Amino acid sequence: MSHTTQQIEQRLAELDLTLPQAASPVANYVPYVQTGNLIHISGQLSIGPDGLIMGKIGSDLNSEKGAEAARFCALNLIAQLFNALDGDLSRLRRVVRLGGFVQCNSDFTDHPKIINGASDLMVALFGDDGRHARAAVGVPSLPLGAAVEIDGLFEVKT
Numbered sequence: 001m002s003h004t005t006q007q008i009e010q011r012l013a014e015l016d017l018t019l020p021q022a023a024s025p026v027a028n029y030v031p032y033v034q035t036g037n038l039i040h041i042s043g044q045l046s047i048g049p050d051g052l053i054m055g056k057i058g059s060d061l062n063s064e065k066g067a068e069a070a071r072f073c074a075l076n077l078i079a080q081l082f083n084a085l086d087g088d089l090s091r092l093r094r095v096v097r098l099g100g101f102v103q104c105n106s107d108f109t110d111h112p113k114i115i116n117g118a119s120d121l122m123v124a125l126f127g128d129d130g131r132h133a134r135a136a137v138g139v140p141s142l143p144l145g146a147a148v149e150i151d152g153l154f155e156v157k158t
Contacts, residue, residue, distance in 0.1 A: 003126055005082070005089040011125050017071075022079040023047060026143060032084045038096070039084050039154045044076035045146040054145040058108035061147055066102065070117030073100075073150035077118075078125070081154055093155040095122045095132040101149045103142045111136035118150050 012019055023044065025031055032041045046053040046069035057066040077098075078089075085091045100115035102108070115136040122130035142149050 003089060003092065003129070005087060008078075008089050008125055012075075015121075015124065017075060017121075018049070019082060020047070020049075020075055020079050022083045023076055031080050034084060034156075037093070037156055037158050039081065039156055041077050041080045041084070041152045041154065043099075043101070043143075043149040043151040044073045044080065045142070045144065046070065046072050046148040047076060047146075048072040052144060053147045055103070055147050056108075057102055057104040057114055057147060058110075059105050063110055063113055066114040066147060067117030069146075069148040070100065070102075070115050070150060071121050073148050074098075074118035074121040077150060077152045081152075085156060091157045092126065092129065093157055094129040095126060096153040096155050097133040098122070098135075098153075099151045100134065100136045101142060102136065102138050103140070103145075103147050104138045106138075106140070108138055111138050114148060115150070117148075 053069040055061045102111045102114045
Protein backbone atom coordinates (compact mmCIF):
# COMPACT_ATOMS: atom_id res chain seq x y z
CA MET A 1 0.00 0.00 0.00
CA SER A 2 1.48 3.33 -1.05
CA HIS A 3 1.16 6.36 1.17
CA THR A 4 1.64 9.85 -0.23
CA THR A 5 3.39 12.54 1.75
CA GLN A 6 0.11 14.47 1.75
CA GLN A 7 -1.77 11.46 3.24
CA ILE A 8 0.86 11.10 5.97
CA GLU A 9 0.69 14.81 6.79
CA GLN A 10 -3.13 14.56 6.89
CA ARG A 11 -2.97 11.58 9.28
CA LEU A 12 -0.51 13.48 11.47
CA ALA A 13 -2.88 16.46 11.57
CA GLU A 14 -5.76 14.14 12.55
CA LEU A 15 -3.56 12.96 15.45
CA ASP A 16 -2.77 16.60 16.31
CA LEU A 17 0.90 16.07 15.39
CA THR A 18 3.22 17.92 13.05
CA LEU A 19 6.25 16.53 11.23
CA PRO A 20 9.22 18.37 12.78
CA GLN A 21 12.41 19.50 11.09
CA ALA A 22 14.95 16.68 11.10
CA ALA A 23 17.47 17.05 13.92
CA SER A 24 21.16 17.49 13.17
CA PRO A 25 23.58 14.90 14.56
CA VAL A 26 25.02 15.70 17.99
CA ALA A 27 28.27 13.76 17.43
CA ASN A 28 30.39 12.18 14.67
CA TYR A 29 27.76 10.28 12.67
CA VAL A 30 25.28 10.86 9.85
CA PRO A 31 21.51 10.96 10.41
CA TYR A 32 20.86 8.09 7.97
CA VAL A 33 22.55 5.70 5.58
CA GLN A 34 20.91 4.14 2.55
CA THR A 35 22.20 0.85 1.20
CA GLY A 36 20.20 -0.66 -1.63
CA ASN A 37 16.53 -0.39 -0.73
CA LEU A 38 17.14 -0.03 3.02
CA ILE A 39 17.52 3.19 4.99
CA HIS A 40 18.95 2.95 8.50
CA ILE A 41 18.15 6.03 10.55
CA SER A 42 20.38 6.85 13.50
CA GLY A 43 18.87 7.00 16.97
CA GLN A 44 16.42 9.85 17.41
CA LEU A 45 15.86 11.40 20.81
CA SER A 46 12.58 12.25 22.53
CA ILE A 47 12.44 15.83 21.26
CA GLY A 48 8.93 17.26 21.06
CA PRO A 49 7.60 20.73 20.31
CA ASP A 50 8.48 21.84 23.86
CA GLY A 51 12.01 20.49 23.70
CA LEU A 52 13.78 17.36 24.90
CA ILE A 53 11.81 15.08 27.21
CA MET A 54 14.38 14.11 29.83
CA GLY A 55 14.50 11.80 32.81
CA LYS A 56 14.12 8.23 33.95
CA ILE A 57 10.87 6.40 33.31
CA GLY A 58 9.57 4.97 36.57
CA SER A 59 11.03 7.68 38.79
CA ASP A 60 11.10 11.08 37.02
CA LEU A 61 8.44 10.25 34.43
CA ASN A 62 5.44 7.91 34.36
CA SER A 63 4.79 5.34 31.62
CA GLU A 64 2.33 7.61 29.79
CA LYS A 65 4.95 10.36 29.50
CA GLY A 66 7.45 7.71 28.39
CA ALA A 67 5.13 6.52 25.61
CA GLU A 68 4.68 10.15 24.55
CA ALA A 69 8.47 10.53 24.45
CA ALA A 70 8.69 7.43 22.22
CA ARG A 71 6.04 8.87 19.90
CA PHE A 72 8.20 11.99 19.48
CA CYS A 73 11.16 9.74 18.66
CA ALA A 74 9.03 8.14 15.94
CA LEU A 75 8.10 11.56 14.55
CA ASN A 76 11.79 12.44 14.44
CA LEU A 77 12.53 9.17 12.61
CA ILE A 78 9.88 10.05 10.03
CA ALA A 79 11.38 13.55 9.66
CA GLN A 80 14.78 11.96 8.90
CA LEU A 81 13.09 9.53 6.47
CA PHE A 82 11.39 12.49 4.79
CA ASN A 83 14.83 14.05 4.20
CA ALA A 84 16.37 10.75 3.06
CA LEU A 85 13.57 10.37 0.49
CA ASP A 86 13.80 13.98 -0.71
CA GLY A 87 10.33 14.67 0.67
CA ASP A 88 8.64 11.72 -1.06
CA LEU A 89 7.21 9.44 1.64
CA SER A 90 5.31 7.49 -1.04
CA ARG A 91 8.61 5.64 -1.60
CA LEU A 92 8.29 3.94 1.79
CA ARG A 93 7.52 0.23 1.42
CA ARG A 94 7.55 -0.70 5.09
CA VAL A 95 8.94 -0.03 8.50
CA VAL A 96 11.29 -3.01 9.01
CA ARG A 97 12.61 -2.58 12.57
CA LEU A 98 12.71 -0.15 15.48
CA GLY A 99 15.33 -0.31 18.21
CA GLY A 100 14.06 1.35 21.36
CA PHE A 101 16.09 2.46 24.38
CA VAL A 102 14.33 3.57 27.56
CA GLN A 103 16.19 5.46 30.28
CA CYS A 104 14.89 3.86 33.46
CA ASN A 105 15.69 2.48 36.89
CA SER A 106 17.01 -1.07 37.14
CA ASP A 107 13.71 -2.34 38.56
CA PHE A 108 11.59 -0.94 35.68
CA THR A 109 10.34 -3.75 33.41
CA ASP A 110 7.63 -2.20 31.23
CA HIS A 111 9.88 -1.19 28.32
CA PRO A 112 7.54 -2.60 25.64
CA LYS A 113 4.71 -0.32 26.81
CA ILE A 114 6.98 2.71 26.41
CA ILE A 115 8.20 1.80 22.90
CA ASN A 116 4.58 1.13 21.89
CA GLY A 117 4.31 4.92 21.70
CA ALA A 118 6.48 4.73 18.58
CA SER A 119 5.12 1.44 17.24
CA ASP A 120 1.51 2.59 17.55
CA LEU A 121 2.30 5.76 15.61
CA MET A 122 3.99 3.82 12.78
CA VAL A 123 0.91 1.61 12.43
CA ALA A 124 -1.46 4.59 12.69
CA LEU A 125 0.38 6.35 9.88
CA PHE A 126 1.36 3.47 7.59
CA GLY A 127 -1.15 0.69 8.37
CA ASP A 128 0.23 -2.81 7.85
CA ASP A 129 3.34 -1.29 6.24
CA GLY A 130 4.07 0.24 9.65
CA ARG A 131 4.20 -3.15 11.45
CA HIS A 132 7.78 -3.99 12.30
CA ALA A 133 10.24 -6.09 14.25
CA ARG A 134 11.49 -4.37 17.38
CA ALA A 135 13.68 -4.25 20.45
CA ALA A 136 12.79 -2.47 23.70
CA VAL A 137 15.73 -2.15 26.08
CA GLY A 138 16.17 -0.39 29.41
CA VAL A 139 19.36 1.62 29.96
CA PRO A 140 20.70 3.71 32.88
CA SER A 141 21.33 6.82 30.75
CA LEU A 142 20.88 8.23 27.25
CA PRO A 143 22.50 11.11 25.33
CA LEU A 144 21.64 14.57 26.68
CA GLY A 145 19.54 12.94 29.40
CA ALA A 146 16.80 11.93 26.94
CA ALA A 147 14.05 9.70 28.28
CA VAL A 148 13.88 7.60 25.08
CA GLU A 149 15.98 7.02 21.95
CA ILE A 150 14.85 4.99 18.95
CA ASP A 151 16.61 4.04 15.72
CA GLY A 152 14.90 2.59 12.67
CA LEU A 153 15.30 0.51 9.54
CA PHE A 154 13.02 1.23 6.60
CA GLU A 155 12.52 -0.47 3.23
CA VAL A 156 12.00 1.95 0.35
CA LYS A 157 11.42 1.89 -3.38
CA THR A 158 14.65 2.78 -5.18
